[in-house]
Amino acid sequence: MSEEAGAGGRSRIEGGVDAIVVGGGPDGLVAAAYLARSGRRTVIFESTGELGLPVRKREMGARRFAGASDGEHLIHALDPHVIDDLDLYRHGVSYASRRLETTYIFKTGERLTLRGDLREPMHDLEDTADALGRFATGMFAAAAQLRPLTSGAAGGAQEIANALSGDVSEFPGGAGAALIQSAEDVFDRYFAEGPLRDALTAEAAFRSALPPHEQSSFSQLLARWAGEVSGLQGAVGYPEGGAVAIVEALRRSAQRTGVDIRASTEVTEILIEKDAAAGVVLSDGGQVRAPIVVSALDAHTTYMSLIGPEALDVAFQRDIAMRRAPIATVQLHVVLADAPDDEDARGELSRRLVYAPPPDDVRRAFSATRRGEIPNDLIIEAIAVDAFEEEWPEGKMQLSVLAHPLPLDADANEQRREETRAAIVASLEKMLPGAGERIEDDALVTPHDLAGRGGGALHAFSAREGLLRQLSLAAVTRSACNIGGLYFCGPEAQLGYGLNGAAGRAAARAALKKAKRSGAAP
Amino acid sequence: MIFPVDDLLADRPKPTPLYAAAASVSEANIWTSINGFAAARVFDNVETEYRAAKDGAVIADFGPLSRYAVRGESAAALLTRVATAPAFTLSPGESARGLMLDDAGGVLDLAEISRLTDDLFLMTTPSPQPRALQLAARGLNVQVENISRAVAAIGVLGAGANEALAAAGLKIPGDHVAASAVLRGVETAARPVQFGALPGAELIFPADDALTVWERLMRRASVRPIGLDAMEVLRIESGAPRPGSDFVTRPPRSGARRMLPVEIGLPHLAPLDSGWFNGRRSLRYQSAAPEHFLVALAIDGDRVLPGAAVYCGGKPAGRITSCAWSPAVRRAIGFASITAASIGKRGEIAVSDHLGDLRGARLLDTAESRLAAAFSEAQS
Structure with missing residues (x-):
């Protein structure tokens, strides 16, 4: 490493780095691990103190509910190549259930259980x-x-x-x-x-x-x-320890491969020299230089903030600013009193529970959300996180609930949060009658909360449009505006939702392929 | 500045602020439409107008061109994005010409940029480009105002252009430095332009005072008006391609692309080693191999038509895209788009004339081709 030490960060220029990953989310960890595996000295910068955002552990009250995670609670599309290549099973990934059955509960109280x-x-x-x-x-x-x-x-x-x-x-x-x-x-x-x-x-x-x-x-x-x-x-799985266990495994894999993880270090600029990425500037003014820069942040932050519109092609800027629907999924963690203690009830709760409103109500919910209103009927996906533990807890149980569709809410406030919470609880009540009265504690996790914790720009949490549109946006954002040595694996590069890792893998592989072609040895 | 191709199907072209003045001196009364505005093709006689430009000075109505005032902290950044002209390096008063490129490095249009003050620029384009400027301005602290209809513009061109301007009361301090003066009470800005190889200046002033300035020039400066047909001869002689006829500017059909700077013979206007501009990275990293080249030809004949076939070594190689009879070369001259495979092949060039007979042709040495050659040599 070559480093010119100065009085402050402003005069510090760090070299000897082969690859930089900006953003320590799941895809950032995947990209960093792949790059480090190839023998390249890789540094990952995360502006917050946590890795894996927006997925993070959720602890409520005095009792520890294992497996509760903010951001995601189930796995359905974790890239199998990522699991194999990064040895995630050895780093702690295992499934409490790898093919969850789903019980649909309807407004009439009827139930329908479909196989995994x-x-x-x-x-x-x-x-x-x-x-x-x-x-x-x-x-x-x-x-x-x-x-x-x-x-x-x-x-x-x-x-x-x-x-x-x-x-x-x-x-x-x-x-x-x-x-x-x-x-x-x-x-x-x-x-x-x-x-x-x-x-x-x-x-x-x-x-x-x-x-x-x-x-x-x-x-x-x-x-x-x-x-x-x-x-x-097509299966839906529940990892032991919850979705956050996947992030933990990714972190361990990245560290094992030698990734230099620098948390609480903010990148303020991606350096572009001669039409190619040359490194990053940190918030203290110091520079870290590397021929490969991978951004795992959202497209707006990456291109408009860290690079700036004056260095972007005009049509590229127009394309990444594609309007996205102001619709989002909101999570509510709920601690319920009087958890059932019989085997049948436990079996029932070991499934994915979905409240399926009538199709007309679903239509109305989307119409209301598009108007910025909070709908009456929400589609609910609930997981009883305790049901997958070895020991069935006594007395209380925790549900992780995802509710959809809700307004993305650029101007959320306390009243709006309370209205959102009430709407979710009302739909939960239709699914599990009496649940509302048994709530002892709850925590709402909105896109605002996820974005505020450093998970990315608010619109990065908006619901996904049709797959063709996602493909188009992914292709544009991955092109990185033809900036040499810059690769993108932010949320816009992913198709579908959920923890996936494919975008991080694709970005790292593209970087390695290019480096191999140009003869840049690690 | 080069005029774009005539919009031949335009219905009732609008008058420019100088239309009344131009119409009053037009003997031939032959008009066409440029960007929806009436433009005189001939005032008197093409050769007379051509000779006047070569030997003295002529004036032309530049009203159909598009002009934008760009001001603000990020004005230079915006212009750097939309055009290859080095806006950042211009000092107040200086002008530069460049190309507008799309993201893939294809040529959208020509552009001329003048820096009037530290944060105020004037951009002139052959065709209207408000959408391109609007898109490029996103995220930048800049205001773009389309002043095309608020101002009138006269091109004073020819070997004696500077003398003519001085006689009218306006002195241009240098080849690249703009000036301003009050002509008969009208605040007038002048920026140097080169129409083809001819020196000259573009005078810009409020549209309401158009006739005053025209009259002043006609009376004091001993100039005569020039129409598009004579300017077309001067343009081809200089090797400047015309948007819309020599290269396509509209969005390409699916799977196709716009022509690259090197393909239209203007690589020197998009240098990869100076400031950044839109499409530069594509030109550097991803640009497709040139498929066609635009070349200027001198043809052994008096008349060829646009679209005429061009042959190299007896094999079809391309088409004539624009042409005219040159009094200087004393034969027909024109631009031809020919396949890249034909370039450098041995064998005579021939062009089919208006009667279908093959006429010999040779590459025409022009001011632009000399610049392009010098640029390529410097690059290699």
Whole structure:
């Protein structure tokens, strides 16, 4: 390392670094680990004191509820290459359940439980079992076509076209056709009205910016089913210790590979020299120079703040400023009194619980959210985090609840937070009657909270548009405005939602490929 | 500044502030439309106007061109983004010409930039570019005002342009330095321009006073008006390509791209080793290999038509994109877009004339081609 020590950071220039990763979120950790694995001296800068944001451990009250995490609570699309390459199983990743069943609870109080693999025969569905089998087989085949895209392996126009053009016998037109259709149009082919269709409608709308009747709204579900948990396509898994355990494993893997992690160190500028990234400037004025810079921050922060519009191509700037729907998912941690203590209840709570409002109510919820209002009926996904522990706790239990759709709320205030909390509790009450009265403690986690903790710009937490639009934004942001040596793996580079890691892997691989071509040895 | 191609299908072109004055001295009364504005093609006789420019001074109505006042702390940053002219390095009063490029390094348009004060610039483009400026201004502390309709502009061009201006009461201190003066009570700014290889200046003043300044020049400076047809001859002789006819400026169809600076023969206006500009990184890292080159030709004949076939070594190589008869070269001259594969191949160049006969042709040595060659040599 060459370092010119000065009186302050302003005069300090640090060299001898091969790669810099800006942002210590999950994708930043993945990118850093890949770069360090190749023998490159890699430094990761995180402005806060925590790694893995926006995912972080949530502790409530005096009792420790294992596995509660802010940001995400389930895993459905963690890139299998990341798991293998970074040896995450050895670094602590294991699943308490790798194929959760889902119980859908409807407004009428009816319940419907679907298996973790929708393709498995469900004889109790009687007349709709065949339709579900055909639907799931076709859709899983179409979703499998998307894997090169969701894994970040395909970025070029031709690769994207290839991924979308293959035919699927069970679904004419394959993934390409399914991507542009509305969820309602797809369901019309297979299902009559009824609980099964209502459940799938809620699934398609959950965490999406598009209501189920709008074009491309089916693509979100397809992207989710392109993912896998431990080799099980379309499954939803619960990691032991919760989603935060994945982040911990990523951190351990990065440290094991020799990544130099510098928390509480803010990057204020990405240096561009001769059309290529040359390093970063830190908040104390010091410089760290490296030929590879990977940004895991959101696109606005990376390009508009750390580089600045005056160094960006005009159309690139227009494209990264694409308007995104002001719709978000909000999390509520709830501690309930009087936890059931029988085995049956525990079995029931070991599932993913989804409150599926009637499709008309889902439509109305999206309309209200788009007007900036808080809807009456929300789609709820709840996990009883204690149900996956060895010991079933006595007395109390904690639910991690994700509610959708809610306004992104650029101007959130206490009253608005209280209204949001009340709406979530009201929908929770419809799902679990009496739950509202049993709440002993709760904590709301809004996009504002996640952004405020250094998780990124607020709009980075807005719900995802259709997959084609996500593809377009990902391609633009990954192009890094043709700045040599700069790679991007922020939230806009990821397709779909949830902990994934593919964007970090893709960015690191692109950097290594380029370095190899130019003969830059580690 | 070069005029863009005529919009031949325009219905009822609008008058520029100088239309009445120009119409009153037009003997030929042949008009066309440029950017929706009436522009005289010929006032008297093309060769007479051409000779006047070569030997003395002429004036032209530059009203159809687009002008933008750019002011603010980030004015230079904005102009650096949208044009290759080095706005940051200009001192107040200085002007520079450049290209407007898209993100892929394709040429959108030509541009001329003048720095009037530390934070006030004037940008002139052949075609209206408000959208490009609006997009580029996002995130910058800058105000862009389209002043195209608020001002009138006269080009004073020719070997005797400086003398003519001095006679009218306006002295230009240098080849690249702007000046201002009060002509018959009208606040007038003058910035040096080069129309092709001819020296000259562009006078800019409030639209309401257009006729006053025109009259002053006509009476005091002994100039005569020049139309587009004569300017077209001067343009091709100088090797300056015309947006819309020699290269396409509108958005390319899917899968296609705009022409690169090197393809239109102006690589010296987009140097990769000076200040940053939009599309530079694409030119450096990702630019496709040139497919066509725009070259100026002198053709052994009196008349060829745009679109005429060009052959190299007997094989089809491209098309004529614009042409005129040059009194100086005493034959037809024109621009041709020819395939990159044809460049450097041995064999005679031939062009199909208006009767379909093949005419021999040779590359025309122009001011722009000399600049491009010197630039390429310096780069290598």
